[in-house]
Amino acid sequence: MPQVQLCHHFDAGRCRSCTWLGTPYDVQLVAKQRQVEDLLAGHGLADASWLPPVASAQLGFRNKAKMVVHGTVEAPTLGILNPAGAGVDLRDCPLHTPGIRAALRVLAAFVTRAALTPYDVPTRRGELKHLLVTESPDGELMVRFVLRSQEPVARIRKHLAGLRSELPTLAVASVNLQPEHKAILEGDREIPLTEQETLTMRVDGLALHLRPQSFFQTNTAMAAELYRLGRSWVGSVAPATVWDLYCGVGGFALAIAGTGAAVTGIEISPEAVASARLSAADLPDVRFEVGDATAYAAAAGAPPDLVVVNPPRRGIGPELAGWLESSGVRHVLYSSCNAQTLAKDLDAMPSLRPVRGQLLDMFPNTAHYEVLTLLERS
Template sequence: MECLYFSAGRCRSCTQMPVPYVDQLQAKADHCATALAQFPELQFLPPQASSESGFRNKAKMVISGTTENPTIGILDADGHGVDLRNCGVCAPELRALFPVIERFIKELKLIPYDVPKGKGQLKHVILTLSDTGAVMVRWVLRTKKHFVALRDSLPQFLELLPRYSVVSVNFLPEHKAVLEGEEEIILTRRTTLEFGLNGVPMHLRPQGFFQTNTEIAAALYRQARQWITDANPASLWDLYSGVGGFALHCAEGGRRVQGIETSTEAVAAAQVTVEEMGLENTTFTAMDATEFALAAEQAPEAVIVNPPRRGITADLAQWLNDSTVQHVVYSSCNSVSLARDLAWLDKFTAKQARVMDMFPQTNHYEVIVRLERTAA
């Protein structure tokens, strides 16, 4: 993939841009194999390749410049805007919306936030694309000065968006390097963006998390579902469940499934799918994964864990070792913490692993591992 922004030195986010994609993928597979070399029984399946361009379903764009000439992209080292609206890793459908965003900035006279001066109103626009073609647009403001203008322009804005789209306004009053604040007002009647991965309807609320590469997310869930289907446990926990991707893909045949996630927004979104699909034996609870496990009266036959980069806790690893759980599927975005956690899980043997290239053009990747209990 060629990128004029990278070649011109305007953006270096995609650090592997000059490397042919086939070499990127092999390097990630080799890196993961080295990181997990201490587990000799681990068999690596062929890495799952991604589209090398246009794969990002999410665009987190900083708005800078002026009302008359806004930039949509990132900030340079001095805090000034760098326009990246033709970024090649963003899905074409998202790039097509940037002129619409610019139009409404100008028509509504929205004032971009000036980071060096700490003045202005519009900080970011966060766009998420569903595989159904719908989008979620989140305007991030410093104060509520422009809120009425955005609310009142909603009918005109929706006319230029795909059907079933969601629009919200988020408020970030603090001057700090984060993307969003705690307060969010959804402007549309529709409150969730629906995905349809592998025939499973999944819902995303404005402050929820969804994988940024829909193609690889679907492949990741298929791999987990295949391993769980082969093991055929009667009961399953999905810890760090997010909006329920793993749990919902494995909730079949009357299996008892419990999803655990700290985000109440994500739990609410997952519950929408439970009701839509009529999954009577599937539930989601907003709770810390380790606290839930340690307080449980009975363990399931299988557990899926998909923790943040820091990995699972030592207490959760010890609980899994001491439990009656027979099968573990571990999805990780950090092979370093994964290697540590697999070493902690010494009552289990890592049997299979697969690198899933969630983040082409970078050194990052996802890896999913199947473990089986080998000791009481």
């Protein structure tokens, strides 16, 4: 694959978040595939069962911007903080979609117009901590202002009509309150600013409704491929009942519903479950519940035919892995963003052997990825 032009922020040493950006993309893919194959080599996944890795666009793929706001009202920076604590402006970061890059220019001017004082970490003064911007495949935007207090909310509301005039793709806007002086992105309380409160993410024929505090994969094209593969692989074993544990906004569950299975999604985040229920409003054989994945499985009666797990980087852990091992479940679809914890979980499930695997490059220019494996009871 031809090497793309490097980011000028990377070239200048201002931002090195994309640690592999200087590595040719085909070399990146080979390195990731080799690491995953090595980690799972002892679990019976033969070379012939590995499908070719799914490549991503190297730039312009990221559908969400998480921008630290720094500087002054008159000259804000939107980006990251350097080691000295100064703001590095990355509003033209080439990882983001063109729509997000255009929006960040408008939002920087809005910070000045609405007199939103950037938060200063050393002095603990100021109000605006982060700007979080998500773009849907339809080109609509969700913008969230992460504030220390409600003090600027009235000014944001006052100037919101002007912002929407300059940014006609703005569909959802809200304020998130994060009053603590901690390195956390957002707080618990969300204040809607627009009548519309969900952003519709259309991926692979699904209409997923994203609420402000719901998680969604940052690479839309790879998310669509992930759900397409999930539907195909699950359909090939034709389960009658499926649990989607760690279901998030319901991507896998809703994709699998098209196979004819009765699907139950379990997710600990009420915001995500609210999003999933909205997306499933017209689907009778899909339901979503708020709950801990491990606790739900342990308390349930008869297991389903197939279980989907899509855990955070820490993996599913020994308790859920032990339950899956002893449950009699015939198949598990495991979507992992960390093959090291995947391998550890597989150690705890020796009766469930991988029969198919594929790497999806969800995070180009870094060492991270998503890997999908179908496990079958031996």
